Amino acid sequence: MPLRCNYLRKKNKLKSPHVLALLLVCTICMLCCGFSIIFSAPSDYPAMCAGCDPITGYDAWASNDAQETHNYLAYWGYPLEADDPFTSSEATRSAILDRIEFKRVFYFSGHGGIVNGYTVFLAWDGYVYSYEIDERVSVSNSYFFVFIDACESIAEIDMASAFIVSPSEGCYVGWRTPVSWESATEFRRYFLEYIDYTGCSVYDALIYVANLTGNYSWDFYGAAIDVYLKQGSLGGAD
Amino acid sequence: MIVSKKSCKVLVTLIVICLSISIITIGVKTLTPEKPELVKKIERLLNISGEAHFIFIREYYDPLWERKVIWIHWKTPIHNHGIDVKIDAISHEILFYSNNHKRCILLAGSDIKISQNKALEKAKEFILKVSSIPPDFILSNCTMVKVRGCTQEFYYEYLFEWSRIINGISVEGELIRVHLHANTGEVVGYCKIYHGDKPMNSEVRISRDQAISIAKDFIIKKQEALIERGYPFAHLMIKALQTAKVEVKLKYVRFRSIQIEHGAPKGLWLCWIVKFTFTEDFLANKWVKIYVQATTGEVLYASSCK
Numbered sequence: 001m002p003l004r005c006n007y008l009r010k011k012n013k014l015k016s017p018h019v020l021a022l023l024l025v026c027t028i029c030m031l032c033c034g035f036s037i038i039f040s041a042p043s044d045y046p047a048m049c050a051g052c053d054p055i056t057g058y059d060a061w062a063s064n065d066a067q068e069t070h071n072y073l074a075y076w077g078y079p080l081e082a083d084d085p086f087t088s089s090e091a092t093r094s095a096i097l098d099r100i101e102f103k104r105v106f107y108f109s110g111h112g113g114i115v116n117g118y119t120v121f122l123a124w125d126g127y128v129y130s131y132e133i134d135e136r137v138s139v140s141n142s143y144f145f146v147f148i149d150a151c152e153s154i155a156e157i158d159m160a161s162a163f164i165v166s167p168s169e170g171c172y173v174g175w176r177t178p179v180s181w182e183s184a185t186e187f188r189r190y191f192l193e194y195i196d197y198t199g200c201s202v203y204d205a206l207i208y209v210a211n212l213t214g215n216y217s218w219d220f221y222g223a224a225i226d227v228y229l230k231q232g233s234l235g236g237a238d
Numbered sequence: 239m240i241v242s243k244k245s246c247k248v249l250v251t252l253i254v255i256c257l258s259i260s261i262i263t264i265g266v267k268t269l270t271p272e273k274p275e276l277v278k279k280i281e282r283l284l285n286i287s288g289e290a291h292f293i294f295i296r297e298y299y300d301p302l303w304e305r306k307v308i309w310i311h312w313k314t315p316i317h318n319h320g321i322d323v324k325i326d327a328i329s330h331e332i333l334f335y336s337n338n339h340k341r342c343i344l345l346a347g348s349d350i351k352i353s354q355n356k357a358l359e360k361a362k363e364f365i366l367k368v369s370s371i372p373p374d375f376i377l378s379n380c381t382m383v384k385v386r387g388c389t390q391e392f393y394y395e396y397l398f399e400w401s402r403i404i405n406g407i408s409v410e411g412e413l414i415r416v417h418l419h420a421n422t423g424e425v426v427g428y429c430k431i432y433h434g435d436k437p438m439n440s441e442v443r444i445s446r447d448q449a450i451s452i453a454k455d456f457i458i459k460k461q462e463a464l465i466e467r468g469y470p471f472a473h474l475m476i477k478a479l480q481t482a483k484v485e486v487k488l489k490y491v492r493f494r495s496i497q498i499e500h501g502a503p504k505g506l507w508l509c510w511i512v513k514f515t516f517t518e519d520f521l522a523n524k525w526v527k528i529y530v531q532a533t534t535g536e537v538l539y540a541s542s543c544k
């Protein structure tokens with residue numbers, strides 16, 4: 001019996017307040033490390049916004065779309081370059097393609113379509129083909145959120161694939177069919193406003209706006225239900 | 239009075255427990271907003287389940303309805319889905335309802351179980367429960383849409399639309415829309431936009447052909463001006479216009495706030511809507527709509543594809 005008592009005393013000594021505090025600190029550190037791997041804040045995702053219309057003269061709409069999206073992203077904490085958004089004649093192919101490699105969030109407002117079997121969007125000085133994005137984006141800089149606010153930007157899957165949007169952690173939003181400037185702008189405006197007010201997922205915002213406008217021409221690829229633009233990845237609103 | 243060490247300990251423990259309960263209660267009350275009577279009334283009317291947490295109520299001016307509305311927002315535990323209701327701030331009529339919880343693919347199936355007739359019946363029942371169908375409204379659209387669900391699996395929604403009719407001519411911009419889940423038969427969305435104002439013009443003095451010619455001239459002049467201003471691809475549309483398909487509709491149009499923001503006039507206008515759908519290269523399937531006032535021939539608004 002005395003042996004056992006000594007053992008217990010030793011065991012109790014080990015559970016002194018200092019050791020407990022140390023254990024607690026270690027646990028908190030481990031949890032923080034774990035969370036930082038699972039959850040990412042907006043500040044982890046460099047963003048870029050661009051908009052132009054070199055065909056139909058809705059350039060003011062495109063610029064305004066890019067500016068308003070830029071404002072929301074900046075407000076939510078996404079890092080943006082000082083000269084962002086790139087609008088009108090500044091939204092050139094090189095301005096976009098030179099930066100695309102270093103970003104994780106991208107918004108473009110303008111014309112889009114299918115050319116020679118590739119999904120394209122129209123920069124001020126020419127088409128940006130999906131394969132050109134593909135050449136610049138790798139798994140290490142896969143995108144968190146992309147919205148190509150242009151006609152037929154998700155009619156095919158090649159543009160979404162080019163941005164290597166993770167099917168479980170990121171999402172790509174686009175239009176399946178041709179869409180008018182006012183419908184798209186209205187949609188984008190309500191979409192961002194709803195996310196800002198409710199802190200909801202991209203999916204919930206898409207459905208809400210479809211309900212409000214009757215517009216179901218959008219589609220998405222990836223985990224729209226787990227992408228919380230306001231909070232970062234997998235960051236629930238509540 | 240002698241108090242033993244044991245009873246002292248018990249007393250302290252009790253005090254600590256009571257204090258903890260009070261602090262937790264105060265904390266929970268501070269974090270959970272109190273539910274106004276209006277919210278409770280809406281919850282009862284729309285059968286919003288107990289597991290939905292009321293998040294906020296907000297009164298603001300909404301340009302879509304051109305009036306002050308009250309927006310109520312709930313969240314549900316599964317997928318954090320939102321439920322939203324917007325009501326007229328004065329009359330308390332329900333203007334908008336969207337229930338993403340009832341759309342959740344984990345709760346509702348993806349196959350079609352409800353017939354269109356049954357769905358229409360349920361949609362009408364819902365409208366009469368929350369509002370009314372104005373006498374100048376007729377059922378104008380019954381479609382089924384394929385929607386990508388929250389888990390990326392597709393499901394189906396019936397979409398029913400009632401539009402306003404004036405002298406047999408339909409009105410663009412005033413409608414009642416009901417979204418019904420094709421698997422559960424439950425109404426998952428509702429939107430009513432009705433102003434009921436009188437038209438600014440109702441006489442047709444411009445013929446269909448004149449309207450087409452006015453619309454064509456308008457596009458060419460606009461594109462030529464853009465070319466002069468250095469728009470690099472503005473010439474594409476002039477070329478594509480030569481082979482474009484033309485559709486013309488006579489409609490009353492109530493321009494939306496986003497269109498008014500970009501130059502469209504306020505009010506209800508009788509217009510020829512001339513739509514050119516292009517067939518060439520990059521512009522294939524894209525279109526331009528020109529709104530020509532039916533009495534004077536003035537171009538009120540131009541809408542174009544992205």
